[in-house]
Amino acid sequence: MTENYPLTIGQLAKQAGVHVQTLRYYEQEGLLVPGARTAGGQRRYTKAECQRLHFIRHAREFGFSVDQIRELIDLAAEGNRSCAEIDAIARRHREDVRRRIRMLRELETELDRMVGECAGGRVTDCRVLEVLGDHDHCRTDHGHGGESS
């Protein structure tokens, strides 16, 4: 943080390790609107705005959606309230992460069985295709109303 403020969009992008277009996208989504522009219309970011970007990026790395982050920012702005809602968002998100882990684990188990039993013969006898073609091969009830993503 040896930068001198305000920063241009390119400087901020570089500092935060994101693309310039990402910053314009965050602005469009209402997450990070620079308070000032030059006479010619170019964006200039203050230190506070840079800190907000770090918050946003960090929350994204935690897997929070842009909508959730907007909500967190709005709640944070009313600093005097109980943080119960913020806690609730984080807990819901954790449940979501846990659910995804569970499904991926089941998937991994099935893929292990599938790959392990492929003897490397001809395609017509391929275990992988066989398993994919018939749900009865599966032990766990992955999917049939599942997640993806």
Place this chain on the structure above:
Amino acid sequence: MTENYPLTIGQLAKQAGVHVQTLRYYEQEGLLVPGARTAGGQRRYTKAECQRLHFIRHAREFGFSVDQIRELIDLAAEGNRSCAEIDAIARRHREDVRRRIRMLRELETELDRMVGECAGGRVTDCRVLEVLGDHDHCRTDHGHGGESS
């Protein structure tokens, strides 16, 4: 499977538990093109086409992409070859699943610490916001070039 063939798109969709539009999408992507249409232009699906749909759905539940599935179908069509390529696709996919599990586990750990330490006070003291605002709070080096999705 007490249906009488050929099936209309709606009957097939219902049987397979997918939307009618999804079938049209699979056709557009070259995964499942019905061999016949009525004089009026409506799609009719044979039993073999229904079985292919089950293969496709099952592969999707395993997290294979539409591109990967097209590749699997193409390889399966040349039934006489070695199934090494099919095995390779499955193994690569398994690696991908494992990588995603690892990242989600790290995320879960951080969310646990975050949520666990929120005392339920005022927003200005909220542990969740604090952690999100400062990467130094994290033990694991999740992200900073991470996965998402």
Place this chain on the structure above:
DNA sequence: CTGTTCCCTACAGTCGCTGTAGGTTCAAGC
């Protein structure tokens, strides 16, 4: 022949960016 239900094509929207086209502004060097 009418009515209802299903089907058709074509296109826009989802999410979180990324990439492109075509034009403008800024800062540095002369």
Place this chain on the structure above:
DNA sequence: GCTTGAACCTACAGCGACTGTAGGGAACAG
């Protein structure tokens, strides 16, 4: 002051795997 080149601007299309909508045609029962 003038020129150059990099960085900036807006607006829009594309990704993946669907989902939803609009406006119309086909199939079938009564």
